[in-house]
Amino acid sequence: MAAPVLRGLVLAGGRSERMQTDKGKLHYHALDQRQHTAALLGEFCPDVRVSVRPDQAADLPAGLKPLPDTFLNLGPLGGLLSAFQADPNAAWLVLACDLPFLTRHTLEFLVTHRQPARAATALKSPWNDFPEPLVTIWEPRSYGQLLRFLSLGYSCPRKALINSDIELLEPPVPAELRNVNTPEERAQAEKELIG
Template sequence: MPTNTASDKGLPAPHAKHAALARPATGEFNRQELAILGAPCGVIKDLVARLLPHLSPTLHAAYVDADHATGDEAAPADTLLTVGASAELTDKIHFRRLDAQRGLDKFAQQHWLGAQSLVFVNGNHFRAQQQIAIISTKKPLEKKLDRLTDVQLLLLSEGETELPPYLQAHLGERQPTILALDDTVAIADWVQQWWQASAPPLRGLVLAGGHSQRMQTDKGQLRYHGQEQRQYAAGLLAEVCQDVFVSCRADQANTLPTGLTPLPDQFLDLGPMGGILTAFRHDPNAAWLVVACDLPFLSTETLRHLVSHRHAGRVATAYQSPHNEWPEPLITIWEPRSYAVLLQFLALGYSCPRKALINSEIQLLMPPAPQDLRNINTPQEREAAERELG
């Protein structure tokens, strides 16, 4: 027999202390991270050093390790930390190092390393959500099986030809790829393929929640192609995305044509940024291909070109404006990491998505058909567009 709820009894719902937010699927350090364990720390660090030259042209990889020395002997004894500073950023000429009094808690490390394409982790000291296991008699894994929660790759050290029985039993039916530890090129290729396969899914978002003040009528309801523009744009996105939502104001949700899925703004009075942030609140683990509803010349070919040249390791993939060198934010693939970037700009008092793109690491493309990016904002522009489109 079903249990009666508070609402069934006419009672107020229980108080919820925190908002029911969808949380990003971030690991200990990054969305994409690999702990390497099963060998001495020097072997692990050497492996990462060998891989980085092969990965760095396309991926920004970080490395997390413990300090194996007693301290930086070259550092002066009277650093600012010793006299009360809470943090010190030291320019080491070839790199910068942030020393802080506070501990490296889960939230701080995700913030500091979240902008990286992936993070390699010394699994002898730290955990990560997926792992590379090295088979070596110098550092057997038998006592660290609890850290092998999702093994993606097995590396055989010199002289090793098979997996030890305890590891075979632990893996069960799982059959990770097996490579030689000294085969740097093959391992780097595997990392590239693993990273590509881990790219977030792509969802579509039609921005149709504006007040259309210059047009003096709802731009989303204009019909250049025999159907409303918000429906036309959603159809284009459906060709390249797993599903499509229409960003709108709450009062517009019931006016959408049949078959369209509304996503009412939850970040109010922020313009397009409010719609993008609402999409990430709905699903922070997807990338969002965002398209404004006032682009009647946009084609499927231009969207396919954008998707085929997507770089999931950047904050976003965008087209350069045909009129200047700036990126076009309203026909852009926003990757999950851009959620934090947009919120950071909002915290600084900026609600301009283009400003976030200009000041972030993005994949900037030249549009194959610049006329496709032409947006229509005024009655005069509308009349001209209607004549051109027939």
């Protein structure tokens, strides 16, 4: 049986309250993080969308395809459910836009070890051994499970992964899963990445 097509989803619809500026617009590489993350996904996915709040869609740089949230005020889960609503038969490789250390190497590892028969293929967080939901391939069969968790009052995608049949992988380079959420973390990341 053929594996479902793999589409890419950049999660860029957050309010970035701790950062005090839009994390998707930050530059650690030649492009802003929305563009950089979409370019990484584009190496593995024929179609890449950027999950945004409806009011952000017009603000995306040229060349990026917005996927406005239809499930509002649910954080990353809202973006993921909106992606499945747009194409419930696809698997979605989901990446947060605040992962400036992530490289092609880690994504290639994730895609190579994908298990389409399971609900998802995820990397284990190096900080707490739980699945990292925002660097995960979510298979079509996880859509119904996510809706069920939401109906029970859970909006945390990590909880859904913990309670589902998933493939959990040790990340090849754990430090690449480090996300950047505050001005202090941003300054440190810039020092390390830009020099």
